[in-house]
Amino acid sequence: MRASQIAVFVVLGALVLAFPLLVNAYWLTVAILALFYAIVAASWALLAGYAGQFSFGHMAFVSLGAYTSGLLVMSFGVPIPLGMAAGVVLCAVVGAAIGYTCLRMRGPYLALFTVAFSEVLRIVIVSENEVTGGSGGLEVTPLFHTRSDAPYYYVGLVLLGVSLGLMVWLERSRWGLFFRAIRENEDAAAAAGVRVLRFRVLVFAITSSFAGLAGGFFGHYIGILTPDIGSVDQMGLVVAMAVIGGAESLYAATVGALLCEALVEALRSYEQWRLVIFGALLLLTIRFARNGLLALAYQAVRQRGLRGLVSRKAGS
Amino acid sequence: MLIEARGLTRNFGGITAVDHLDLAVRQGELVGLIGPNGSGKTTTINLLTGHLAPASGHILVRDTPADGLSASAFAARKVGRTFQITQLFSRMSVLENMLVPGLARAHSTWAEATRAARRHLEFLGLSHLEKLQAKNLSGGQQKLLELGRALMLDPEILFLDEPFAGVNPFLRDEIIVLIQTLHAEGRSFVVVDHDIEAIQRLVQRLVVMARGAKIADGTVDEVRANQEVLLAYAGV
Numbered sequence: 001m002r003a004s005q006i007a008v009f010v011v012l013g014a015l016v017l018a019f020p021l022l023v024n025a026y027w028l029t030v031a032i033l034a035l036f037y038a039i040v041a042a043s044w045a046l047l048a049g050y051a052g053q054f055s056f057g058h059m060a061f062v063s064l065g066a067y068t069s070g071l072l073v074m075s076f077g078v079p080i081p082l083g084m085a086a087g088v089v090l091c092a093v094v095g096a097a098i099g100y101t102c103l104r105m106r107g108p109y110l111a112l113f114t115v116a117f118s119e120v121l122r123i124v125i126v127s128e129n130e131v132t133g134g135s136g137g138l139e140v141t142p143l144f145h146t147r148s149d150a151p152y153y154y155v156g157l158v159l160l161g162v163s164l165g166l167m168v169w170l171e172r173s174r175w176g177l178f179f180r181a182i183r184e185n186e187d188a189a190a191a192a193g194v195r196v197l198r199f200r201v202l203v204f205a206i207t208s209s210f211a212g213l214a215g216g217f218f219g220h221y222i223g224i225l226t227p228d229i230g231s232v233d234q235m236g237l238v239v240a241m242a243v244i245g246g247a248e249s250l251y252a253a254t255v256g257a258l259l260c261e262a263l264v265e266a267l268r269s270y271e272q273w274r275l276v277i278f279g280a281l282l283l284l285t286i287r288f289a290r291n292g293l294l295a296l297a298y299q300a301v302r303q304r305g306l307r308g309l310v311s312r313k314a315g316s
Numbered sequence: 317m318l319i320e321a322r323g324l325t326r327n328f329g330g331i332t333a334v335d336h337l338d339l340a341v342r343q344g345e346l347v348g349l350i351g352p353n354g355s356g357k358t359t360t361i362n363l364l365t366g367h368l369a370p371a372s373g374h375i376l377v378r379d380t381p382a383d384g385l386s387a388s389a390f391a392a393r394k395v396g397r398t399f400q401i402t403q404l405f406s407r408m409s410v411l412e413n414m415l416v417p418g419l420a421r422a423h424s425t426w427a428e429a430t431r432a433a434r435r436h437l438e439f440l441g442l443s444h445l446e447k448l449q450a451k452n453l454s455g456g457q458q459k460l461l462e463l464g465r466a467l468m469l470d471p472e473i474l475f476l477d478e479p480f481a482g483v484n485p486f487l488r489d490e491i492i493v494l495i496q497t498l499h500a501e502g503r504s505f506v507v508v509d510h511d512i513e514a515i516q517r518l519v520q521r522l523v524v525m526a527r528g529a530k531i532a533d534g535t536v537d538e539v540r541a542n543q544e545v546l547l548a549y550a551g552v
Contacts, residue, residue, distance in 0.1 A: 174419040174426075181416045184405035187367060191403070193391035193420035193469055 016157070020150035027265075028149050034261035035156035036218045039163045041242040041257035042250050043210035046167050048239075049247035050176065051203040052183025054107065056235055057098065057114030058211050060121045061091045063230030065212025066219035067125060067132060070140040073220075080143055084216030088209045095208025099201040118230055125227040135227060143220040152221050159217055160254070163210050167250050170206070179203055240282045246292020255294055317379060318343050318473050318504050319364060319395065324373035326359055333359040335528035336373070341473060341506060346499050348519035349508045352548060356528040357508045358400055361475045364506075365397045366390035391417070396471030400478045400508075402458045404465075406451035410442060413450050413461055417468035429468075436464045440494070456487040463494070473504040480511040492518055524548065 020028055044058045065087035072078040072086055102113045125132045132138055144151045170176055178199050181189040190196050219225050228234065238257070245256015260278070267274035289296040320340040326333050334356045341347055349357050362368040364375060366387035375382045377393045385393075405413050411433055418429030437443045440460045445453065450461060459479060466474055476495070480488045492514060499505060509515055515522070522539040524532040526548035532539045539545055 177412060177416055177419060180408055180412075181405050184407060185403050187387070188399070188403035188405060188465075189416065190367070190387035191365065191391060191397050191399075192417035192465055193388050194416060195386070195388045195420075197386070 020148070020153050025149065028153060030262060030265045032149060032152050032156050032221060034258045035153070035160050036214050036221070037238065037241060037261050038160050038254045038257040039214040039217075040211055040238050041245070042160075042164055042167055042254045043207040043214075044238055045242045045247045045250055045253035046171065046179075046210075047203055047207040049242065049249070049253065050171060050183065051179040051200070053099075053200065053203060054111050055098075055114040055204070056111045056232070056239075057118040058207070059235040059238060060114075060118035060230045061095060061208040061211035062215035062218065062234075063121060063125065063225075063227070064094060065091050065215030066140075066225050066229060067138065067215075068212070069216040070138050070219045070225050071131065073141050074138070080141065080220055084213065084220070087212045087216040091212025091215075092205045092209040095211075096201050096205035098208070099204025100197075103197060103200060115232060115235075118232065118235065122227045122230050125230070132227075133225070137224045137226040139224050140219045140222075142223050143217075149221075156217060156221075159213065163213065164250060164254055167210070171250060175199065175202070240278065244282060244285045244293055246295040248291060249295060252292050252294040256292060317341065317376065318345075320376040320379075321360070321364060322374045322376070324360070324363055324375065325371050326356075326363055326368060327371050332528050334363060334370075337525075337528070337530055339364075339523060339530065339533075341504055343472070344499075344502055344504055345521060346495070346505045346519050347507070348515040348522045349506055349525065350510070350512065350515060350522065351525035351531075354527075355525040355548075357525055358477055359528075360525070361397060361477050361506070361508060364390075365395055365475055367397075388420070391420070391469050392422070394469060394472040395475075396466035396469045396473070397475040398459075398462045398466055398477055398479060400481070402455070402462050404450040404453075404458055404461060407449055409447055410437065410450055410453070410461055411446040413465055414468050417465055421469065432468060433464075436467050439467075440464045456483055459483060459487075459491070460494075463491075467498070471503065473506070474498070476505060476507045476509075478509050479507065480509050480514050488514055 015022075019031060023031070040058065040062055044055070047058065048054045065084070068087035068090050069080070069083035072083040073080055078086070098114070098117060102110050105113055126134050128134070129136070143155065178189065178194045181192065181194055182196055182199055186196050215229070218229070241257040241260040242253040244260055245254070246252030264274060264278060267277060270277065285293055317340045321337050324334055324337040337356075337360060339360070349360065351357050359368065363370050366385050366389060369384065377390070377395060382390065382393065405416065411430070414433035414436060415429050418424055418432055419426070434443065434446070437446055440463065442457060442460055442464065445457065450458065453461060463476070463479070479491055479495075483491065488511070495505060495507070495518060507515060507518060516536050520535070522532070522534065522536050523530060524539055524542070524545050531544045531548055532542045
């Protein structure tokens with residue numbers, strides 16, 4: 001790594017760490033939510049972009065993780081980290097069950113099945129209002145009792161770092177290779193000795209547990225949970241974030257989520273039009289940059305860099 | 317026996333694609349499986365490699381029952397295959413295509429799998445393409461890569477479904493030599509193809525199927541003289 005690259009990383013790292021000191025409370029909240037969405041978008045990218053399982057029920061696991069932790073903490077006095085861990089475990093188990101149930105489903109059938117699961121869970125939460133608080137919401141103990149949201153920012157940063165690190169490690173392991181092989185061709189993967197059933201179930205379990213972790217963090221930050229967190233609207237937002245960034249790259253999906261959350265907030269003065277702008281951006285990405293805008297930008301920078309190098313050499 | 321089918325039957329709706337088939341392949345045999353379109357050749361391969369479950373009958377691998385095993389379990393028992401229409405991991409590199417079966421093997425390591433992959437790519441003449449995405453290979457190169465991927469399982473028996481289809485005569489000869497070399501190493505083969513000339517050059521034993529059933533099984537000369545085979549092919 002060159003000295004200039006190290007310098008860029010050091011400056012970026014310092015900016016990320018000092019961020020709560022540089023912005024007001026509003027933008028700190030936006031950053032914390034962006035970190036939450038980044039975990040969800042990256043884990044969805046692992047599920048859909050890498051393993052090819054286009055689930056539309058990922059936010060249902062966010063909801064499941066959030067409500068599990070919230071209810072355990074509020075009803076049984078379980079410590080928050082333990083509640084969040086329980087949410088992660090439950091999401092892994094339910095994720096594995098969903099993965100097993102829809103083994104034979106692909107493409108639109110899988111998407112429809114997971115939408116149905118998502119809606120069933122949302123309606124159960126709405127209906128069981130004596131337990132979940134229904135549409136009125138469930139008040140959840142916050143993770144910190146501080147005036148500043150800075151501790152949430154750092155916890156979110158650590159959770160994103162650890163989650164992304166684990167996902168990248170997984171993606172680079174033989175399991176990551178098998179996930180991609182299953183995405184490309186399940187019959188060929190099976191003929192090559194990959195236990196397709198096992199790995200489809202595993203990828204659902206793993207990615208659902210990350211969604212549950214993000215959900216637990218979200219609940220204990222926001223302080224009130226409503227069934228809308230698992231809605232199809234929210235799922236659409238996460239898919240858009242991952243696709244705009246690049247759903248076949250964990251880093252691109254992560255940065256896509258961070259930038260999109262910032263963009264949505266930056267355009268708040270445009271009221272409903274911001275969603276139109278966001279939608280248009282998504283349409284353009286799907287039409288002209290199927291690997292995401294970040295991948296496109298990265299390629300453009302590389303090509304320009306190479307051309308610049310070539311012209312400099314030619315000139316010398 | 318290396319692999320054996322006993323009374324294997326498979327239906328699709330009201331059609332019997334494979335009808336009480338008995339077929340056994342011994343260690344080191346090179347068998348040609350031929351028959352008119354729709355005679356059940358590919359279904360037979362799918363059944364004998366775990367890609368389809370039989371409606372009735374039994375499969376034995378090395379004299380051990382293999383009924384109900386998945387395709388990956390057959391692969392783990394060193395039963396490899398290629399497909400009628402080449403099935404690759406298109407958006408993965410040539411080397412990654414090879415590494416998938418290499419790493420799917422029990423107790424394999426990245427270093428061992430990479431070494432084996434490069435050795436097979438060298439054998440197939442694809443070494444210089446290892447970083448290329450599989451979708452960017454020519455049709456012939458894709459066929460070779462699919463064969464290489466099957467070789468990564470270190471198979472004792474390989475089912476090749478139409479390895480000469482859509483292949484130019486030079487590559488066809490190259491594939492024949494490759495199969496002969498691998499056969500000389502002790503691997504067994506079942507080769508399905510419509511290129512009768514290539515099959516005759518290659519195999520010692522010929523099995524003929526028609527309407528899901530085996531109608532002939534013997535040497536090339538024996539099968540040539542079989543009236544039922546002539547009837548099935550030419551409607552004589």
